[in-house]
Amino acid sequence: MSGEATLTTPGRPKMPTRLPATVVLLCLLAFLASALPWLQQLSPLQLVSAFWTYDGDQYASVLAHFSWAPRISMALLIGCALGLSGAVTQQVLGNPLASPTTLGVESGGQFGITMATLFAPGLLALSPDIAAVAGGLLAIGLVILLTWRLGFSPVSVILAGLVVTFFLGAINMALLLLKGEWLGNLFIWGAGSLAQNNWSPFFDLLPKVLIIATLMLTLIRPLQLLQLGQTSANALGAKVSLLRATALFLVVAMTSVVVSRVGVVAFVGLAAPVLARLLGARTLTERLFWSTLAGAGILLAADTLAYWTTSLSGDSLVPTGTTTALIGGPIILLALQGFRNAHHMPDHDASPTGLLPPRRNPFQVAGLLTALLVITIVLSMSWSPGLESWNWTPFAQWTDAWVWRGPRLMAAILAGMALGMAGTLIQRMTGNPMGSPELLGISGGAALVMVTLALTGLDLGRAGQLAAATLGACGALGLLLLLARKHRFSGNQLLLGGLALYVFMDAGLRLVMATGGTVASQLLNWMYGSTWLISEMEAFGLLALVVGLGGLTLLTLRPLTLLPLGETSASALGLQVPRARLLLLLLAAALTAAATVVIGPLSFVGLIAPHLARVLGQQTVGKQLIAAALAGGLLLAIADYLARILVYPNQLPAGLLAALVGGLYFLWGLGRHGKN
Amino acid sequence: MPAFFDVRNLGVRIGATAILQEINLAFDEGQVTALLGHNGSGKSTLLKTLARQLPANAGEVMLEGKTAKSLGARAFARIVGYLPQHPPGTDGLTVRELIALGRYPWRGPLGRLSEEDHTLVDQAIADTDLKPFEHRSVDTLSGGERQRAWIAMLLAQQTRCLLLDEPISALDVKHQVETLRLVQRLAKQRALTVIVVLHDVDLAARFCDRLVALKAGAVVADGTPADVMNSQILETIYSVQMGVMERAPGQWVSYVH
Numbered sequence: 001m002s003g004e005a006t007l008t009t010p011g012r013p014k015m016p017t018r019l020p021a022t023v024v025l026l027c028l029l030a031f032l033a034s035a036l037p038w039l040q041q042l043s044p045l046q047l048v049s050a051f052w053t054y055d056g057d058q059y060a061s062v063l064a065h066f067s068w069a070p071r072i073s074m075a076l077l078i079g080c081a082l083g084l085s086g087a088v089t090q091q092v093l094g095n096p097l098a099s100p101t102t103l104g105v106e107s108g109g110q111f112g113i114t115m116a117t118l119f120a121p122g123l124l125a126l127s128p129d130i131a132a133v134a135g136g137l138l139a140i141g142l143v144i145l146l147t148w149r150l151g152f153s154p155v156s157v158i159l160a161g162l163v164v165t166f167f168l169g170a171i172n173m174a175l176l177l178l179k180g181e182w183l184g185n186l187f188i189w190g191a192g193s194l195a196q197n198n199w200s201p202f203f204d205l206l207p208k209v210l211i212i213a214t215l216m217l218t219l220i221r222p223l224q225l226l227q228l229g230q231t232s233a234n235a236l237g238a239k240v241s242l243l244r245a246t247a248l249f250l251v252v253a254m255t256s257v258v259v260s261r262v263g264v265v266a267f268v269g270l271a272a273p274v275l276a277r278l279l280g281a282r283t284l285t286e287r288l289f290w291s292t293l294a295g296a297g298i299l300l301a302a303d304t305l306a307y308w309t310t311s312l313s314g315d316s317l318v319p320t321g322t323t324t325a326l327i328g329g330p331i332i333l334l335a336l337q338g339f340r341n342a343h344h345m346p347d348h349d350a351s352p353t354g355l356l357p358p359r360r361n362p363f364q365v366a367g368l369l370t371a372l373l374v375i376t377i378v379l380s381m382s383w384s385p386g387l388e389s390w391n392w393t394p395f396a397q398w399t400d401a402w403v404w405r406g407p408r409l410m411a412a413i414l415a416g417m418a419l420g421m422a423g424t425l426i427q428r429m430t431g432n433p434m435g436s437p438e439l440l441g442i443s444g445g446a447a448l449v450m451v452t453l454a455l456t457g458l459d460l461g462r463a464g465q466l467a468a469a470t471l472g473a474c475g476a477l478g479l480l481l482l483l484a485r486k487h488r489f490s491g492n493q494l495l496l497g498g499l500a501l502y503v504f505m506d507a508g509l510r511l512v513m514a515t516g517g518t519v520a521s522q523l524l525n526w527m528y529g530s531t532w533l534i535s536e537m538e539a540f541g542l543l544a545l546v547v548g549l550g551g552l553t554l555l556t557l558r559p560l561t562l563l564p565l566g567e568t569s570a571s572a573l574g575l576q577v578p579r580a581r582l583l584l585l586l587l588a589a590a591l592t593a594a595a596t597v598v599i600g601p602l603s604f605v606g607l608i609a610p611h612l613a614r615v616l617g618q619q620t621v622g623k624q625l626i627a628a629a630l631a632g633g634l635l636l637a638i639a640d641y642l643a644r645i646l647v648y649p650n651q652l653p654a655g656l657l658a659a660l661v662g663g664l665y666f667l668w669g670l671g672r673h674g675k676n
Numbered sequence: 677m678p679a680f681f682d683v684r685n686l687g688v689r690i691g692a693t694a695i696l697q698e699i700n701l702a703f704d705e706g707q708v709t710a711l712l713g714h715n716g717s718g719k720s721t722l723l724k725t726l727a728r729q730l731p732a733n734a735g736e737v738m739l740e741g742k743t744a745k746s747l748g749a750r751a752f753a754r755i756v757g758y759l760p761q762h763p764p765g766t767d768g769l770t771v772r773e774l775i776a777l778g779r780y781p782w783r784g785p786l787g788r789l790s791e792e793d794h795t796l797v798d799q800a801i802a803d804t805d806l807k808p809f810e811h812r813s814v815d816t817l818s819g820g821e822r823q824r825a826w827i828a829m830l831l832a833q834q835t836r837c838l839l840l841d842e843p844i845s846a847l848d849v850k851h852q853v854e855t856l857r858l859v860q861r862l863a864k865q866r867a868l869t870v871i872v873v874l875h876d877v878d879l880a881a882r883f884c885d886r887l888v889a890l891k892a893g894a895v896v897a898d899g900t901p902a903d904v905m906n907s908q909i910l911e912t913i914y915s916v917q918m919g920v921m922e923r924a925p926g927q928w929v930s931y932v933h
Contacts, residue, residue, distance in 0.1 A: 013770060013811055013813075218785065218786065219785065220785075221780065221783075221784070221785040221786060221787075222780075222785045224777060224780075225777060225780055227766055227769055227777075228763070228764070228766060228774070228777060228829075229760070229763065229764035231729055231758075231760040232758075232759075232760060232763060232764075232826075234728075234729060234749070235727055235729070235753060235756075235757065235758035235759075235760075236753050236777065236778070236780045236781055236833065237748075237749040237750030237751070237752060237753030237754070237780065237781040238749065238750075238780065239749050282768050283768075283769075283773065
């Protein structure tokens, strides 16, 4: 063959110098920043020698040897471990946004330890690793189960990871509310603290990390093949399933070993490989090496930040897990900008084939849901436990009971309806059956404002809180719009932007938890959807809002049908895609904000109601919207009722209950479809 | 001597749908076989089954007289190379790095690439005319260049059999012809067994030793181009009224009425 030789021949691509320069600079600066307070008391030489010896006569030297040096070493070791695990995870799943954090491994490890603390303390004494690894495997197993049918598409895997993180977090939270006295310390630990008082944890962890890292490195060559896709990797003789399983097991082991020592150190495993990639690490070897180093640098920087904040704020302990999340959020946003090239942007092939149950008569389904809703309303208004026995309130006396049971029930139903509709909008718009307003970050924006209020100690009263949360939701929406404008409002970028917002919210939440006190418990009540705080006026305001927005939504059915065909086809059919997306986005955000102030940011209703509508055979947009609204309302009505009666005379937050039940349904539902 | 590939009573179902049934075929070394047929006739499925990408529900595939299943994954990949119909994005790999991955079945997870391996990679690059693109990222190439890069990877794999699923669908006429000519030449020189899914009957007849046509999962025609290239058989294969002209020995032109 000949020809095309006239083209200029580009040379072998070189690694850009900014990669090593930035990473080394990051490590050095972080190290200097952490050494700064000590340099006032010790000479640089003395400080460096603190890594292997100390001067018994000098207090500062002893302190440096037993506190500062092991902390630095620990941060570097864990940073390396997480950076490497992150890079391996990304390669295994072919997903530039995968990491132990986004796959739920870290929250799984934490969940394992929580369960062991409560039910098998002996196991913890034996080895905390076992419980953590089991929890991590559980989490990653759930994620794989959830995304099996969707072909592990990058965005779906991340969303499933988030769902699993939420779900395990909800269980953790329920345990905290029920058995708080046992678990209080666990949550400070869970936020990831690197404080050390001797060298033994480091030398305990070092061999484990080294062994797992060596095992990971032996997998480099086969891992490289995964870049060619499963079919070709198989055709070249790699046992892809075995390879994936082995590599993921190593990742889980590495992450869990770290989690069981220092708690959740979120997002280092994501930020490090993303940073390496953005700076130009191209081949697998480069990515593994540089993200290992970048992980060390990032964690050291985050830990130093945590140390400085703790010493500046005086009393409250700022765990390192919080500051890593603060650093992780911006890096995800940065990554979103960096993945603008088509071949770097994780796209997903919408192929939910097999997830289409037979169509059913919409009137029967709507009728059934309405009937169930009415039954729930009647039960909730009338049949409730008293101090001695269960009472039945006849219809004539409902006016008396209204003020206690009415507004909260009404608000719960309306919030459910709003979330059901918002979820349908988002799933249709993104063509992703895992999309939901909880994951879009709008709820997260509202929550972030509430967290900030709690942290600054401002007391605005209930109305002020509501207004502030709405502002937060609008702020999140604005940020999303800015982000999305660059990507022509395409769905997956929105979801990933939402992920970044969630990271911020999570960081704030951990901080509040670590400080403890009444602020934390108030905030927790709202976060997990305590409907008992609703007043009558708020309920009616919500009614007007939901009816109005619902009416508007019905006008958008046609664009919603077109959008999943893909941007090209939709615009070829004459739809102004960006404008339609903007409108739908605004609608979804308004609906979500209305619901979030009532039920909190963490219910699964917006995810489950649309899914339930599909399972009930409502495949076209309009029918799905209506069925999802009814299902959402029903779900939260039941949750509200149960929340009132389950631990009477105490109450559980309805949103937490919905999240637990909904999460179970979701896992069961997708698992069942996976078998068919 | 047993045939290289011996397919016996092969049946493949996906769900309840039978894709292939009762396929009996033998493929010999040094022979280039084209798989023809309408869309959904089972060509790709047959190729995937031969490449062990899909399990057979009935019957079996024998490789040189032994069941193909008995070989280890890398041992099989040293003998049989497979090019999927839609190769995925490669996430920043350069052409040369992609082609070098074809040496994996020989070097395994830990072995280093030797001088010989690099020579083979160079040879594959030269054979597919990819020298100017050697250090370009595969993702930035045009569809045709990318397809050639994948074919080059298969060449570097140095297998004794090539299974190609529509390898020339994205190529222009010149590169279509040159790729098929290369495959034909290699098959003769190295006694390769080549099985290739093609849509263009005329090109298939021009460059292949044997044409096998599938229809609804069963073999409807099997023979040399001279046997198959007549209007009755083509009409059976494609269910369209067709005619064939032989312009010169070994050069047919088929057309639709």
